[in-house]
Amino acid sequence: MSLKRNILDLRRRKKEAQQGGGEAAIGKQVAMGKKTARERIKAILDENSFHEYDLFVEHTGKDFDMEKKVLHGDGVIIGTGTMYNQPVCIYAQDFTVAGGSLGLMHARKITKIMDHALKMRVPIIGINDSGGARIQEGVNSLAGYGEIFYRNTEASGVIPQLSVILGPCAGGAVYSPALTDFVFVVENISKMFITGPSVIKTVLGEEISMEELGGALVHSEVTGNAHFYALSEDECFEQIKKLISFIPWNNTQKALRFPTQAPTFPISIEDIVPSDPHYPYDIRDIIKAISDSSDFFEVMELFARNIVIGFGRIAGNTVGFVANQPMYLAGVLDCDSSDKAARFVRYCDAFNIPIVTLEDMPGYLPGVDQEHSGVIRHGAKLLYAYSEATVPKVTVIIRKAYGGGYIAMNSRHLGADFVYAWPTAEIAVMGPEGAANIVFRKEIDEAENPAEMRKQKVQEYKDKFANPFVAASKGYIDEVIEPLETRARLIHSLEISEHKVDKRPAKKHGIPPF
Amino acid sequence: MEDNKPKYEVFVVNTAQYYTLLTKKYGMRKKWQPADLNEIRSFIPGTILEVYVKPGQDVHAGDKLLKYEAMKMQTILEMPFAGTVKEVLVTVGDKVRKDQLMIQLEELAE
Numbered sequence: 001m002s003l004k005r006n007i008l009d010l011r012r013r014k015k016e017a018q019q020g021g022g023e024a025a026i027g028k029q030v031a032m033g034k035k036t037a038r039e040r041i042k043a044i045l046d047e048n049s050f051h052e053y054d055l056f057v058e059h060t061g062k063d064f065d066m067e068k069k070v071l072h073g074d075g076v077i078i079g080t081g082t083m084y085n086q087p088v089c090i091y092a093q094d095f096t097v098a099g100g101s102l103g104l105m106h107a108r109k110i111t112k113i114m115d116h117a118l119k120m121r122v123p124i125i126g127i128n129d130s131g132g133a134r135i136q137e138g139v140n141s142l143a144g145y146g147e148i149f150y151r152n153t154e155a156s157g158v159i160p161q162l163s164v165i166l167g168p169c170a171g172g173a174v175y176s177p178a179l180t181d182f183v184f185v186v187e188n189i190s191k192m193f194i195t196g197p198s199v200i201k202t203v204l205g206e207e208i209s210m211e212e213l214g215g216a217l218v219h220s221e222v223t224g225n226a227h228f229y230a231l232s233e234d235e236c237f238e239q240i241k242k243l244i245s246f247i248p249w250n251n252t253q254k255a256l257r258f259p260t261q262a263p264t265f266p267i268s269i270e271d272i273v274p275s276d277p278h279y280p281y282d283i284r285d286i287i288k289a290i291s292d293s294s295d296f297f298e299v300m301e302l303f304a305r306n307i308v309i310g311f312g313r314i315a316g317n318t319v320g321f322v323a324n325q326p327m328y329l330a331g332v333l334d335c336d337s338s339d340k341a342a343r344f345v346r347y348c349d350a351f352n353i354p355i356v357t358l359e360d361m362p363g364y365l366p367g368v369d370q371e372h373s374g375v376i377r378h379g380a381k382l383l384y385a386y387s388e389a390t391v392p393k394v395t396v397i398i399r400k401a402y403g404g405g406y407i408a409m410n411s412r413h414l415g416a417d418f419v420y421a422w423p424t425a426e427i428a429v430m431g432p433e434g435a436a437n438i439v440f441r442k443e444i445d446e447a448e449n450p451a452e453m454r455k456q457k458v459q460e461y462k463d464k465f466a467n468p469f470v471a472a473s474k475g476y477i478d479e480v481i482e483p484l485e486t487r488a489r490l491i492h493s494l495e496i497s498e499h500k501v502d503k504r505p506a507k508k509h510g511i512p513p514f
Numbered sequence: 515m516e517d518n519k520p521k522y523e524v525f526v527v528n529t530a531q532y533y534t535l536l537t538k539k540y541g542m543r544k545k546w547q548p549a550d551l552n553e554i555r556s557f558i559p560g561t562i563l564e565v566y567v568k569p570g571q572d573v574h575a576g577d578k579l580l581k582y583e584a585m586k587m588q589t590i591l592e593m594p595f596a597g598t599v600k601e602v603l604v605t606v607g608d609k610v611r612k613d614q615l616m617i618q619l620e621e622l623a624e
Binding site: 203204205206221222278279280304305306326327328329330331332336362363365366367368369372402403430431432433434437 | 520522525527528529530531532533534535536537538539540542543544545546559609611
């Protein structure tokens with residue numbers, strides 16, 4: 001007797017299960033402008049590389065008539081595939097099946113693929129599109145979330161974890177993405193919040209739309225929960241592929257190496273920065289002027305825009321850039337920018353990515369609002385992250401490096417391997433205006449014309465201290481360089497640091513100020 | 515993202531003036547004001563269950579002002595010091611936001 005009958009039966013079963021929630025539900029998903037879970041996986045992975053597991057898993061709910069319901073795959077698709085011909089693990093919640101709600105078996109599938117990713121030391125990509133906990137399964141759903149969070153934490157810093165929010169992600173569900181390395185959101189499709197608009201309306205009488213409460217832009221601009229913002233799912237998938245090209249597969253490897261490419265930025269690096277330190281420019285232009293192919297992949301572009309973070313390549317190797325942005329808030333450090341940069345520094349350190357810091361900042365943002373928001377403990381995160389990082393660390397001081405900010409932006413004192421300064425650098429306790437007011441207070445107060453005297457003293461201070469040579473005379477910076485030398489210096493510094501060993505005392509873990 | 519000619523604002527850090535753009539979140543921040551002890555404000559969003567005082571009433575420290583439900587917990591708000599009620603701005607059943615003014619007390623005569 002032939003196997004044909006069994007094979008046909010298998011095919012029929014697979015076909016049925018792969019339908020997910022069925023045609024009507026898929027129609028609704030498409031009408032919302034969303035792709036199906038299966039389409040999303042295919043769009044992210046290399047062509048025809050997806051292998052699925054647990055297609056026939058069924059839910060175990062017994063209450064509220066759940067036992068009569070069939071939920072194909074229990075609302076989530078898990079599997080493995082490749083990106084750039086390298087293995088990755090992936091899961092996608094299927095909103096067409098019971099709203100992608102998370103029950104016990106749904107969670108088991110996710111934890112299965114997470115365990116696999118961690119054991120095999122490959123990245124995991126999670127696509128979130130779920131109404132939340134499956135209420136009918138009660139505490140089993142909560143258990144499921146908890147087991148996912150535990151694994152997110154276990155895998156943190158070992159394998160890259162990417163969360164893609166392509167639908168609602170509410171209540172406890174938001175915390176898995178929050179524990180992962182990078183969160184991707186798409187305009188009009190992603191919604192993240194702990195308590196939704198209807199609860200807020202019932203309890204507080206406050207009316208707010210989902211989009212205004214926890215839409216893609218809110219999380220990209222205001223909360224800092226999201227790292228990449230896209231206008232469409234397709235754009236989002238391109239961002240995922242681009243990010244993956246910059247990062248290593250796990251914490252024992254280095255990122256893929258590409259051939260060296262010269263920068264293509266059309267403006268000379270000498271012509272980007274105004275010499276007057278009070279005038280802004282876009283620091284990303286400097287990054288582009290020194291990066292291979294001038295290709296800079298910015299992370300958290302819209303949040304805390306006064307600091308810029310992201311990936312680029314120098315001589316074919318991935319580097320993480322951290323740079324003050326004079327274009328926004330004069331490039332000050334504040335709660336949000338410290339938090340943003342600190343986490344990125346820790347990411348780079350965990351995944352063997354050298355850090356290049358470009359510094360041009362006038363100090364910390366003053367104000368009651370900042371002090372009361374905890375700028376002390378948030379600011380401390382950046383000191384901690386830089387001091388703790390053992391990957392190669394290179395700093396270039398472009399213009400202003402004042403006060404506590406000078407220390408925080410990967411100074412020699414926090415363990416920078418190489419510190420360079422442009423001749424325009426001003427390394428000082430504070431800007432000339434503030435310093436002159438304090439140092440020469442008596443002379444200014446007693447002068448016949450205090451305004452004139454202040455101007456004179458500011459100039460005096462500027463001439464004496466607002467330059468890189470005082471710091472260079474102490475060896476705090478290694479060399480004052482011409483802007484045009486920057487890229488060559490960086491290439492050499494990173495080459496020299498390739499086999500860097502920086503041993504720290506053994507400990508279980510530190511206690512960073514978060 | 516930026517226009518060709520962005521409109522820079524003057525931004526002061528340590529007495530120096532910088533030309534720069536402001537962020538949306540920076541624009542959203544609230545100006546700090548010292549707390550006014552004569553204003554009884556809600557410290558958590560909730561619902562007013564009972565109001566124990568009327569305008570013009572003299573109250574002593576420890577007197578009940580309001581009963582208030584928030585996050586399924588009922589709390590009685592008491593007078594922190596002796597004074598006179600000037601205005602009661604909530605009634606039973608009202609839903610209050612965080613930091614909403616509920617009772618205004620008369621200024622204490624020094």
